[in-house]
Structure formats: structure tokens, C-alpha cells
Amino acid sequence: MNNSAPDPRVEFSIRLATALHRYGTPAHRLELMMNMAMRRLGLEGQFFALPTGIFASFGTPQEHRTSLIRTDMSEVDLERMSLLDELAENVSSGQIGPEEGTDVIEKIVAAPPRYPAWLTVLCFSISSATATRFFGGGWRELVAAGAIGTVIGILAILLGKSENTRRVFEIIAAIVAAMLAALAAYLFSPFSIYVTTLASLIILLPGLTLTTGMTELATGNLVSGTARLTGAVLVLLGLAFGAALGGQIAALLPAVRGSGTPVSLPAWTLWLLLLTTPITFAVLLKARLSDIPWAALGCLLSFIGSRAGAAGLGPPLGAFMGAILLGVGANIFMLLKKRPSAVPMLPGLILLVPGSIGFGSMSKFIQDDVIAGLEGAFNVALVAVALVTGLLMANVIVPPRRAL
Secondary structure (H helix, E strand, O other): OOOOOOOHHHHHHHHHHHHHHHOOOOHHHHHHHHHHHHHHHOOOEEEEEEOOEEEEEEOOHHHOEEEEEEOOOOOOOHHHHHHHHHHHHHHHOOOOOHHHHHHHHHHHHHOOOOOOHHHHHHHHHHHHHHHHHHOOOOHHHHHHHHHHHHHHHHHHHHHOOOHHHHHOHHHHHHHHHHHHHHHHHHHOOOOOHHHHHHHHOHHHOOHHHHHHHHHHHHOOOHHHHHHHHHHHHHHHHHHHHHHHHHHHHHOOOOOOOOOOOOOOOOOHHHHHHHHHHHHHHHHHOOOOHHHHHHHHHHHHHHHHHHHHHHHHHOHHHHHHHHHHHHHHHHHHHHHHHOOOOHHHHHHHHHOOOOHHHHHHHHHHHHOOOHHHHHHHHHHHHHHHHHHHHHHHHHHHHOOOOOOO
């Protein structure tokens, strides 16, 4: 039995990996960063990351000591991710010691949320409202989705306090969104229930998880990528089931008068909404206030790239050009600012990820429209592959010099 004192470098490495995993670092980037950090600290070993856990082995292969750290599914927190990245650089370069670094990690994890609950609810509302414009909705859908987004934001805070309620939050939110959208259709005409429901649930769609899973598969992290893809599909199924159930409950109400094609908003409103979208994404992704301009730049790059790509390659492959432009911009940001590329990349990716297509596909399956469901599933896979390929190509054009 080894009674030697624990190595502070090992404790720091485990705490750092656990915190990075908790705040949204994907498996391939976490493993790369931790293996680089261990080499710079003079440690031998390997990290193996999964969506719900981390294996950490230290020492030579003949004398490995392995730790299993069981974790919950991560939440994206760009501010804490940036602080942890900066801390890892300081410890690896010797500016501060591993013991002090461990204490700093504890302070980062224990820090209170940057934004109050009411601001999070407001951003849910604004995100849902602005999403109607991207889906071709009119002012009726915008107002209704904003109101429903407020209700879902409140539900997210209330149901997020308990593990049991958190597991059914997406289904409950979809039921509520579908019922309230049907109620709004009873009051307004013309009105699109589908656009309003989809826009109300935009923040809950696991498009980012789907893209991360595809990226992990493309980088050789097969176990983590498969598990993450499975989780994304289950969330989509839950949202589609909840929306279908909510629609059936709403059918018990008086006949819906509002229906038909919504009256689209003027073209100039799209650019106006592009100014508000990065702010809401920055708050929901828990970024610093100073990072909002970079989040806006990421959204602008992805939007321009996807529109230009769609004009030349078609809508499904427009995401490819958007991902290249976004990835190149994020890597340049990383090189110049010495900050994680996730700061501009994640807000921009939200505009590109195929979550809305996936929701439509699952809805068709639940409605027994298998052909339409398969077509939607194929489009989801095509857009996801285009996104991943674009991001990998961006790393070839501008190689990243840091793990995050």
C-alpha cells in the first residue's frame, strides 16, 4: 500500500478536468487540454472523457493509478470555461503552483451566477420571439412565442431545482408550449401553431449537443460521440412527444380559428434581430459582458457564411460555409486574444445547428408520417456532417494553438 503524500499536480488535474467537463467542454477538447497540461506539469498519464464521467490515469502503463469521476450532464458556462482555461495556462507555465490552482478552481466553481434569474427568463422570451423571424413567422407569432418563452423560462428555473423535475422539464415545456400556441391560434388569425411552438422551444432543442456528438465521432471519440448523439435524440423525442400531447389536449378546447400561412415581417427586421440575438445567447451561455461583442461577431460570421453557402450550394449545405467562416474567425480570436474559441463559436453555432429540423423529423414520426420523418432525419444528418466538416476544415485553414 502506498502511503506517500498525494501529488498536488494530480489533485489539480482531476479538479480541473471535472470543472471543465461540468461547464461544457466536449470530450475531444477536454482530453487534448488535460493531456497537454499533464505533460507541461511533468506528469505521465491519460484522460478519457464521456458525457457523464471521466477516467483519469496517472503514472506509467505498468503502474497506472486510475480514478473514475462520475458527473452529471454538463451545462455551458463560457465565463467559467474562460477562467479555467486561463488558470490552466498559469499553472502549466509555472506562474502559480498546483495547490494554489486547486484553490482557485474551488472559488470559480463556488462563485454565484453572473446573471440574475429574471434576466435569464427575459432572454428565454427574447430568444423565442426572435426565432419566429428566422422561421418566417409574423408579428402575431413573435408576440405569442415571446410570451410562451417567458413561461418556459420560469419553468426552467422552478423545475431545475430538483433532479426528478429536471428530467421531465423538456416534456413539460413542450406540452405547455403546444397548448399555449393553440390558445394563441384561437385568439389570432392568420397564425402558425407550428412556428410558434418551434420558436418557443428553440433554446431547448439539442442541436448543439447533436453537433458536438458528431464532432466527437469525427475526431475518434466514438463512445462519447455515440452517447451524446443518443442523448440528443432522446431529448428531441421528448420534445416532439410533449408537443404532440399538448396539441391533443388543446384539441379539447373550442375550434381553433387561427390558421394558415403567417404574414412575414419586413426583411430589415432580420438584421435588427441579429443585434439582439447575440446578447440573449451570451446571457444564456453565461458569458462575460465583455464577450458580447465577440458573441455578436460569431453570430454574424455564421449567418453571413450560411446565407452565402446556401445561395451557392443549397440550404442543407449552407451550414458548411457558415461553419468554415465561424471556425476560422473563432481560431483567429483564440490566437489573438489567448482566449477559448468557444466564446465566439458557441453563440454562432446555435444559428447553424439542425435542432429545428430534428424536432420536425421527430414530430413526423410521432404523427406516423414515416417518409417525411426519414427525410427530416436525413437532412439533420446532412447538416450536422456539413457543420462538422466545416469546423474541421477551419482548423486546417487556421490551426488552433490551444485546446479550447
